[in-house]
Amino acid sequence: MPIFAQISLKPEVHNYLKDVFLNKEILAASGLKEAECRFQRLLMCLSHPPAYTCVRVSTHLAPLEEIRQKLKEELKKQIYGPSTDEAAVKILPHPCIPDVLLLPVIGPRSVSQLSSEVVVGAQCGSAVLRGAHVFAPGILATPKFMKSGDVVSVFSDLEGKCTRGAKFFQGQRVFLGNGVAEMDRSTIFCSDKPVSGLGIRMVESLYQSPSFDGVLPSLAFLQNLPSVVVGHVLGPRPGERILDMCAAPGGKTCHIAALMGDQGEVVALDRVRNKLERIRQNAQMLNLHCIKAYCFNSTQAVGSDPAQQTEGPPFLPESFDRVLLDAPCSGLGQRPNMASTWSLKEIRSYQPLQRKLFHAAVKLLKKGGVLVYSTCTVTLAENEEQVAWALHTFPCLTLQPQEPHIGAEGMLGAGLSPEQLRCLQRFSPELSWDQTGSEGPAEPPTPLPCTANWDTIGFFIAKFTKN
Ligand code: SAM
Secondary structure, eight states: OOSOSOOBOOHHHHHHHHHHHTOHHHHHHHOHHHHHHHHHHHHHHHTSOOSEEEEEEOTTTSOHHHHHHHHHHHIIIIIIOTTOOGGGSOOEEOSSOTTEEEEEOBOOOOOOOOSSEEEEOHHHHHHHHTTOOEEGGGEEEOOTTOOTTOEEEEEEESSSOOOTTBSOOOSSEEEEEEEEESSOHHHHTSSSSOOOSEEEEEEEESSBOOOOTTSSTTTEEEOOHHHHHHHHHHOOOTTOEEEESSOTTOHHHHHHHHHTTTOSEEEEEESOHHHHHHHHHHHHHTTOOSEEEEEOOGGGOBOOOGGGOOSSSSBOTTOEEEEEEEOOOOOTTOSSOSBOOOOHHHHHTHHHHHHHHHHHHHHHEEEEEEEEEEESOOOSTTTHHHHHHHHHHOTTEEEEOOSSOOSBOOOSSSOOOHHHHHHOEEEOGGGGBOTTSSSSBSSSOOSOHHHHHHSSOOEEEEEEEEO
C-alpha cells in the first residue's frame, strides 16, 4: 500500500485541474511535455508533507535566537529524549523572514507494518504526517481487543468509507507509521460522541517531525511558511486599524497584531460562530490584546449609516488602513492531502463568494490603503483570474510588488502581463520537486533556502493599493 501515490481526486476534478495546468498560455510557453510533467509532479507532491515544519515565533515577546535555544531544549527533552545529541535537533532561522524557524522533516522513512491496524480519518492522517499524535476523535477503527499499551500500525482512510467503531477495514488506506495505544478500544468508542484526549502516541512515523502540542505555546506557533509571508506582505504598522475579513482560527490575525507590536486595532471577522473562540484563544495564548473578534458575514460588512455605527461590524466605507482577504477557497494546495472527495461543483463555488468578499474589501479600505488577497489553492479561477477580474472591476486598485517575495511568480492562463505576473506570489511546490516527477524532492531536506521556500503548501498572494 504505497503512500507515494498521487493525490486521489474525482475524475471531473482531475480533468479540471489538468486543463488549468495545461492551459493554452502555458502550452505556448513551455510545451505539452513540460506542462504535463509539472501537473503530474503537483499531484504527487500534494500527497506528501512539505519538506520543513515552519514555526512562527513571537518576536514581540522575545528575540528569535532566545526562542530558538528554548525550542531546542524543549524538543530535546520532550520529543527526542534528554540524551539526544544537540546536532540531531536542527532548527534553522529563515534566511530572510525574521520571525520564522524551520525544522527539516525527515522522511519518508522505512517503517515495518504490524498486524494490529488502527484506521484514522483523512484529516487526522494528514496531521500525523506532519508530526501530530492521534487524538481519539480521529480514530475510526481499532482491533477488537485493543488495550492501552498495545503497539499498532496507523492507517489513513483514503475515501472516507470506514465507519466509526469498525473492528477492521479493508478499503483504500495508506500506512502512516506505528504507535502505542493510550486508551482501550472500549474507552474510545464508549459513547455515540467521540471522547477527547490522546488515542495513539506515534513512536515511528513515516515522516519524523516533532509534535508541538504544548511546546512553548506563547512563543512558538505552527504556521505554514506562505501564511507567514502574507502578514509581512500586508506590512501592518503600529497604531493602524486593520481588517482581517476571514480570520478563523486566527493565525494571520495574531501575526498581524504581533507585527504591530500589539499597538493599534486588528478587527477579525469570521462567519462561523464556534470558530471565533479559536481566534480569542490564540490571541490570549500569544499575549495579544489589540484583536477584536466578531462573528459576521463579511460580504455584509459595509454599513452606510454613521448614526448606527457601533464598535463592531458593519463598518463605514474607508474605515481601515489595510485589509486582509484570506479567502475561503477550495484548499487544493493543502499538503499532505492523499484524497479529496470534493466535487467540481464545490470547487467552482468559491469564485463568486470570493468576488462578493472582494467588493466589501475594496469599499472598506481607505484611499492609499493596502489590500492583500490570498488563498491556499492552486486553481487559476480563485487566483490569477480573480486578480484580472479585480483590476478590471476596480480601476482604483493597483497591483503592487511584494516584500518578501520568496515564492514563484503568478501562473500563465488568465491573460495577465509578465509584469503583473511578477507582482504575484504563487507557492508552487511542484516546481521544487525532482524533474522525473516520481521520486519526491530532488535531495533530502537540507537548509537550502530554495527548498524551504518552495516545497511548501500550494498558496497564492496578491497585493493591491487603492488610489
Ligand atoms: N485567515 C485564517 C488564518 O490564517 O487562520 C484562515 C481563514 S480560512 C482560509 C477562511 C475562513 O473564512 C474560514 O474560517 C471561514 O469560516 C471563513 N468564512 C467563509 N465565508 C465567510 C464570510 N462570508 N464572512 C466571513 N468569514 C467567512
